[in-house]
Amino acid sequence: MFDTQTISLGIEILAATILVTTFLIVSSRSLMFYVRLFAIQSFLLGLVALLVAVGFGETHILIAAILTIVVKATVIPIALSKVIDKIKVRKEIDFTINITTSLLLCALLVILADSVARPILEAQRMSDLAVFKVLPMSIAVMMIGLFIMIARKQAVSQIIGLLTMENGVFLSGLSITYGMPLIVEVGIFFDIFVAVLILGVFVFRINQTFDTINVDTIRRLRH
Amino acid sequence: MSVVYFLVLLGIPVAGAIVCTLLRRRRWFEYVTVTSTGLTFLATLWLTSLVLQGATIMTPKGWFFLDALSVYLLVIVSGSTLVVALYSIGYLHRQIRNKKVDGSMLRLYYILLNAFLSTMMLVLVSNNLGFLWIGTEATTLATAFLVAFYERESSIEAAWKYVIICSVGIAFALFGIILTYFSALHVVSSADNALNWSTLIAVGKQLNPDILKLAFVFILVGFGTKAGLVPLHTWKPDAYSEAPAPISALMAAGLVNIALYALLRFYILVNKAVGGSFAPNLFIIFGLVSMGVAVPFILLQRDYKRLLAYSSVEHVGIIVFALGLGTPLAYFGALLHMLNNTLAKLVLFLTAGNIRIAYDSKIIRRVTGAIKVMPVSATLFILGVFAVTGWPPFGLFVSELSIVTAGFSAGNVFASVLFVGFVATVFVGFIYYATGMVFGEPSRHDKKGDGDTLSLVVIAVLVVFLLVLGTMIPTMIYNFIMRAAAVIQV
Numbered sequence: 001m002f003d004t005q006t007i008s009l010g011i012e013i014l015a016a017t018i019l020v021t022t023f024l025i026v027s028s029r030s031l032m033f034y035v036r037l038f039a040i041q042s043f044l045l046g047l048v049a050l051l052v053a054v055g056f057g058e059t060h061i062l063i064a065a066i067l068t069i070v071v072k073a074t075v076i077p078i079a080l081s082k083v084i085d086k087i088k089v090r091k092e093i094d095f096t097i098n099i100t101t102s103l104l105l106c107a108l109l110v111i112l113a114d115s116v117a118r119p120i121l122e123a124q125r126m127s128d129l130a131v132f133k134v135l136p137m138s139i140a141v142m143m144i145g146l147f148i149m150i151a152r153k154q155a156v157s158q159i160i161g162l163l164t165m166e167n168g169v170f171l172s173g174l175s176i177t178y179g180m181p182l183i184v185e186v187g188i189f190f191d192i193f194v195a196v197l198i199l200g201v202f203v204f205r206i207n208q209t210f211d212t213i214n215v216d217t218i219r220r221l222r223h
Numbered sequence: 224m225s226v227v228y229f230l231v232l233l234g235i236p237v238a239g240a241i242v243c244t245l246l247r248r249r250r251w252f253e254y255v256t257v258t259s260t261g262l263t264f265l266a267t268l269w270l271t272s273l274v275l276q277g278a279t280i281m282t283p284k285g286w287f288f289l290d291a292l293s294v295y296l297l298v299i300v301s302g303s304t305l306v307v308a309l310y311s312i313g314y315l316h317r318q319i320r321n322k323k324v325d326g327s328m329l330r331l332y333y334i335l336l337n338a339f340l341s342t343m344m345l346v347l348v349s350n351n352l353g354f355l356w357i358g359t360e361a362t363t364l365a366t367a368f369l370v371a372f373y374e375r376e377s378s379i380e381a382a383w384k385y386v387i388i389c390s391v392g393i394a395f396a397l398f399g400i401i402l403t404y405f406s407a408l409h410v411v412s413s414a415d416n417a418l419n420w421s422t423l424i425a426v427g428k429q430l431n432p433d434i435l436k437l438a439f440v441f442i443l444v445g446f447g448t449k450a451g452l453v454p455l456h457t458w459k460p461d462a463y464s465e466a467p468a469p470i471s472a473l474m475a476a477g478l479v480n481i482a483l484y485a486l487l488r489f490y491i492l493v494n495k496a497v498g499g500s501f502a503p504n505l506f507i508i509f510g511l512v513s514m515g516v517a518v519p520f521i522l523l524q525r526d527y528k529r530l531l532a533y534s535s536v537e538h539v540g541i542i543v544f545a546l547g548l549g550t551p552l553a554y555f556g557a558l559l560h561m562l563n564n565t566l567a568k569l570v571l572f573l574t575a576g577n578i579r580i581a582y583d584s585k586i587i588r589r590v591t592g593a594i595k596v597m598p599v600s601a602t603l604f605i606l607g608v609f610a611v612t613g614w615p616p617f618g619l620f621v622s623e624l625s626i627v628t629a630g631f632s633a634g635n636v637f638a639s640v641l642f643v644g645f646v647a648t649v650f651v652g653f654i655y656y657a658t659g660m661v662f663g664e665p666s667r668h669d670k671k672g673d674g675d676t677l678s679l680v681v682i683a684v685l686v687v688f689l690l691v692l693g694t695m696i697p698t699m700i701y702n703f704i705m706r707a708a709a710v711i712q713v
Contacts, residue, residue, distance in 0.1 A: 184353030192358040
């Protein structure tokens with residue numbers, strides 16, 4: 001129906017949009033907005049996986065694509081917005097790094113990601129993979145996810161940062177290997193899902209015991 | 224046929240966890256868990272004898288396999304879990320009497336203990352690196368609520384920190400595994416085999432060295448977080464000091480070895496593919512830095528559970544350093560040290576649990592005259608302290624001596640001198656605090672009361688084992704370690 005080049009172009013555009021969502025997360029202070037952006041990001045990631053599955057005939061990734069859309073783009077965002085409703089904290093107030101500086105640093109991270117990806121791309125002849133341009137973007141998504149965890153202190157922001165990182169890792173896998181074998185992908189999905197559930201329970205409990213979910217204000221555990 | 228072995232090994236603890244969810248009576252949780260951990264231990268001994276007699280055991284698709292290295296770790300980890308299960312009985316009874324634990328918490332504890340064991344087993348039997356990752360992340364998830372067990376503010380915070388930091392680390396490791404897989408896809412014809420460690424080792428020299436180097440850096444960060452290598456060790460003191468004593472013990476004795484095992488598998492692979500001194504140098508540097516950073520935290524410590532946690536950081540450093548030296552003697556020393564450290568950590572964390580209950584405090588200065596309050600536990604504790612600081616005639620003396628000898632004969636004089644300096648300094652700090660806790664006069668409020676007989680007997684057996692390893696290593700164990708070390712030396 002479409003040739004490989006068109007599909008690759010589609011995947012590249014989707015990946016670039018995913019990168020844009022991470023920048024939007026960094027630029028905002030509303031927790032609900034973070035969750036919605038994460039849902040969009042995961043939906044786009046699911047579409048990338050779907051294109052890889054259908055476009056390149058890698059059917060084993062089809063289930064991972066569906067899981068991404070169902071679990072990451074739907075179930076987890078719904079659960080997280082329930083958490084936000086319950087804890088009644090709507091805004092990220094405590095910024096270790098302000099928004100302007102954050103955006104500049106994230107732009108630098110994108111350049112850094114490109115230089116990390118270059119040796120990988122040069123080390124192997126990349127002719128057989130049509131979507132290798134996505135690798136630098138996926139590394140950038142990972143790095144920005146980690147950045148969100150460092151720069152934003154609310155518990156929900158930390159979860160979003162972690163999930164964004166995981167999305168970046170999944171995207172990198174899609175771009176250079178067309179995804180891992182099915183059983184492995186399903187196992188990884190299960191682990192991530194359970195991790196989010198457990199973290200969600202902790203957010204509830206931290207909130208119950210401290211009346212705030214700002215993880216930085218709790219500093220009892222110094223040596 | 225080989226599938227049956229793995230079904231048995233993974234099935235017993237999973238069954239234990241499921242049965243615990245169905246039970247109501249307190250006693251039954253204990254019976255079931257002691258049975259499941261005991262059977263798992265027996266099964267690993269049986270599989271060990273099979274592996275040591277013949278070749279490796281592998282399932283048809285190569286997802287799971289056993290060689291001398293994995294069964295060595297299986298015995299250590301399942302043995303530690305059995306010890307912890309036996310200790311937990313008396314410990315939790317006392318906590319119920321102190322109104323710190325109720326019936327439903329008890330059930331959760333035993334379900335998660337079984338689940339924890341099954342996830343550790345999964346890591347150790349995985350040939351497929353994807354499963355290895357899944358198992359490692361699952362160990363974090365199985366222990367999350369155990370760290371938060373007492374539901375104090377500080378324990379929930381510790382558990383939060385633990386899950387977040389370890390999940391970030393493990394995400395990096397996943398990227399490293401993807402890079403490894405990517406490099407393998409160019410060499411291995413079938414994508415199904417391209418994640419299998421045994422396949423990768425066979426084609427090792429054809430893998431792209433530059434990609435594997437980068438992959439190893441991510442994997443070192445990822446599994447290094449889980450092992451508690453500096454600078455990613457920060458979750459460890461919090462989690463170890465907040466978790467119930469038997470769980471801290473199992474994290475220091477089991478989980479640490481799981482992470483080291485995962486690192487070791489990649490270390491072997493990268494050495495094969497890259498050769499030279501890339502991975503060994505990283506190990507030497509990270510090992511020494513972990514030892515060095517632990518020193519001031521051990522010297523200036525107020526909390527004895529955190530003291531033990533930093534000792535764990537130090538000993539992970541020792542093992543990683545030894546692996547980095549890369550000679551047969553160093554590999555022998557590293558593997559022997561894994562066993563010794565496991566035994567010493569079990570002794571220390573479990574006796575510290577008894578001290579904690581008697582004094583109701585984790586503060587070192589609050590604990591004085593333990594030898595009068597709880598003679599047996601205090602004696603075992605001080606013996607454990609001598610063992611962990613590398614005194615003869617305990618096992619750690621032998622393994623640390625092998626490592627230093629290997630270091631000097633490999634020409635790493637400066638690194639080896641640092642190693643000796645760190646070990647000696649830690650010794651001074653440890654003895655200073657431990658003698659203060661054990662000797663002297665107890666304050667008037669401290670009522671006498673030692674641990675239960677069963678757990679004291681179990682801990683005493685561990686101390687005897689440490690003495691045996693320090694004086695005359697049985698030929699059987701020596702040969703076993705040599706077989707496991709041969710796996711590293713490909």
